[in-house]
Amino acid sequence: MSFPAPRPEAPRLPQHLHRSLECQQGAVRAVHFNADGNYLLTCGSDKSLKLWSVSRGALLKTYTGHGYEVLDADGSYDNSQLCSCSSDKTVILWDVATGQVTRKLRGHAGKVNCVRFNEEATVMLSGSIDGTVRCWDTRSRRMEPIQVLDEARDGVSSLKVSEHELLTGSVDGRLRRYDLRMGQLHVDFVSSEYTGHQNKDYKLDCCLSNKDTHVLCCSEDGHVYYWDLVEGSVTLKLPVGKAVVQSLSFHPTEPCLLTAMEGRVQVWGAEPADAESDTAMTD
């Protein structure tokens, strides 16, 4: 390449409050962007799952069918399906448009902490407190999981699916990477590296920023902590409120952050709110 690579612009961190949504569904256990970042899903402790528009802040649909607190949700790449998991040990596949339950999958022995679609939404993966990750087929009507990954020694608290890899975080302090292409399982022993936040009682979310420059994590002291990914140093300590920030989600492409605290979801942007709206108008 003859031209020098353009100097990467400084990552903009979402630190300005844009919008606050009162979800009216009890405590919001998890908040999640959809695949393109235009919508967001909130999981309520009143057994409901809600779909919102991020730009307008409007409630689009409420999905009811769980028997207990909804703990996590994810949307498929084409926005046609949702999956959610709950303390009632079930995983539900929803039809977005009709709000009907497409499939209700039972099999976990405990509450289901996290659920994710794979890239093509052909498989749902759910990690539970019972220490297993179950791979559910969304294509067939089979009620049994395709495979049960029971290598974890303790509850599975987080999941991430990439093209051919599964990442599971477990309470036993290990990160397991299932490489489907190589047929290998890598078990990494990890310990806390990004320190400073407070986490004692809750299952808190963490994520990476849209450009993977920063690590973000909720904290029980009402802040969201930003660490530099490489340096491991706290870059920003974003005050959200007084209560516990329980969940957060970063926009897949833009510097936009969702935080969930109690029954409220807040949308954060890199620019101040008015400026952002101005640019949105000019666009």
Add this chain to the structure above:
Amino acid sequence: NMASDGESDEDFVTYGIPLEPLEEGKLPLRKPVPLQDQTVKDEKGRFKRFHGAFTGGFSAGYFNTVGTKEGWTPSTFVSSRQQKAEKQNARPEDFMDEEDFGEHGIAPREITTTDDFASGRPDQIRDKAKAISSLSAPIPGDTLLEELIAPARSSIGVQLLRKMGWKDGQGIGPRLKRRQRKQDTDEKMYGCALPPTGSEESEDDDEFVPENVTFAPKDVIPVDFTPKDDIHGLGYRGLNPLQALGGGSGMGHINLFTVDSERTSSLFGGRNRGKQRKGGIGGQAFGVGAMEEDDDDIYHRDTMSNYDAVLGGEEPGDGLYGWTAPQQYKTKKRSEDAAYVGKILEGFTLGSQPTEAKTVFPPPDLPRDYRPVHYFRPVVDPSSVSPLVAQALQTSRGHLSLQDAPQQGRHTLDSAQRREMLGETTLQGPSSVFDLLDRKDRERLTKASALPTAQSGQTFKPFDKNPAKQARYDLYISRLKQGDKDALELSLDQSMTEWERGREREEFIRAAVLYKPSHSLLSSRFTHGKHEDDTDSVDVARDQENDVDDKQAAVKMKMFGKLTRDTFEWHPDKLLCKRFNIPDPFPGSGIIGLPKVKRDKFSVFNFLSVMDPPASTSSSASAPPAPKSSSVASGKRSRWDVSGQESQVKDSLSRFISEARIEVSAAQQDQTSTDTPPSKTAEPQADQTAKKAEDEEEAEEEEVRPPIDLFKAIFASSSNEGSSSSSEEDSGEEEAQAVEPQPIVPVITPTVNTIALPVLPQAPPTSSLCATTGRCL
């Protein structure tokens, strides 16, 4: 040949020439004919080639020519002037090959029945062809004339019969007397018998016929035994086109289900053929011609009366059609009770002997106080019951199975009993161990063992300290076993106070529930295995995770990488691979998940994982002094900057363990390399070995542990590629340029690998990688 002698196997009739018996061991081996040898030859040994459907599918002649290799030579002209007399007519057969006369040829020569000997049965196909041609003829019914003037030709059989005096319409057989014949033709009477009025012909004849006149037997219509080869219903015969089209309307009754009237008539030379036929097409849909006089059924009103509702219709004669009836039926006695006549099914006769009436005895009168419940009295094994109970049982009920003792097997006898039975003399010397003991000791022993030995049969004694109570309990248990309702009340001591008894009752019940005999207790807890399992092996994950302590130590030293990572072979499900659009990494393997191996269940080595020495040594190593780096200089503390003191912290226990491991592994290596006994392990002082190990460690780890600059270089470069922090950009770049990127990759930590995914060009940006670090329940 028919055997007339009285030999045993001469009863059989054998035909043909018997095969020669096969010699033993010389069984004919039937080898299959190979494909190239499977050829077809004709009678002359010439190869036949498949050629087409004509001439049986094979080529004619010599390679599709005439019959010889030389070809067809035209016949030479021969003047027939001189030989006019012997002029011969060429027949078609003169120009045909002999194959053509064969079975599959075009003009097969076969033995056929000539018309003279043909039976009267007409050719069905010819009949049909004739019927159709008659209808399609320019003048319908044209063949009527032909049939009228058909030559009177009868078969040889009929001619022979006529010569023997047979006349048409008569039966075949010896002539009969009048009586006999009447009996044969006697019809079954249904209901009440008809009065013998002279209405019937036979009765009329009866009176005028003299005694010595014989009669020919009545003609019987033979049963048609033509096999059924169609799929029509039984007795069905398709519409005769002659009838249906030719004269159907005139007949009125179209009988589809004539069982044999049509067929049998056709058997006799078709005498009735065309009797009722009319010329011309009639019936519905054809209108009425000007020449026809009857126009009754133009509109073909079909009524149900035109059809039979019953199969068979009217039966001729005796209803047997000449079939030889079974013997019983023939010699049936007609003098039976009139009440049964007509009620007996055909083929059945009345029984000659009346069946004996069963005598039914009334049930016995039950005693007034009889309760219709039976319980089985348990047979109590005396060995399992305390002597008190046994005694009580013997006195009270007397069904203790003591009498059974002699019947028990010989194994239950002891040596003394056997000796007595055999009449042997007693052995000299002490017979028991007790005899060798002191008298005092013996007394003491007997005293001590008196109670337990007496009650050794019972498995559990909850009230051992109180013999009376124990006896009461035993009594209660035994009564409980017998199913006694008030076992508890009976076994309690009546002399005790009410409160005491109440307490004891409670105790006994609880004890009985708790302390069942051990075998029943166990059997209630366990079930039999469905299938036999390997008792001494267990499924263990093939790859064991390494020691956690070392990992923790490595994590503390920020040495992510080989130390903190375990890599296993993992088999994803086939369907999962399919759903992920990924080829199965282990195609054909039936394993799912981590591969398992069978190991001995009780082996300690299952649960010990011997570390490879370099890992352990490096884990317990202390880091060399870290060189000053730019990031430290910039004022921000990075997590990759690790001080030596921090990494050195390790609890003494894990240190000791790792040292011991080194020892063991060193010893093993020694043993494997040379057969000489290891010197280190022989040393008695643990201190010395530990010290030595420490020395080794220090020596080794300097090679193993890479300098901190390496990490810095790797991570700084990766950060530059993937993303860059805002503030330290310049310094980072400088540093990356300053430090040569060293080509040592295996130490790159896995976490960084996964996090710095955007380096891969095709991978989508992983937006939120959830590491476990922040998550905790």
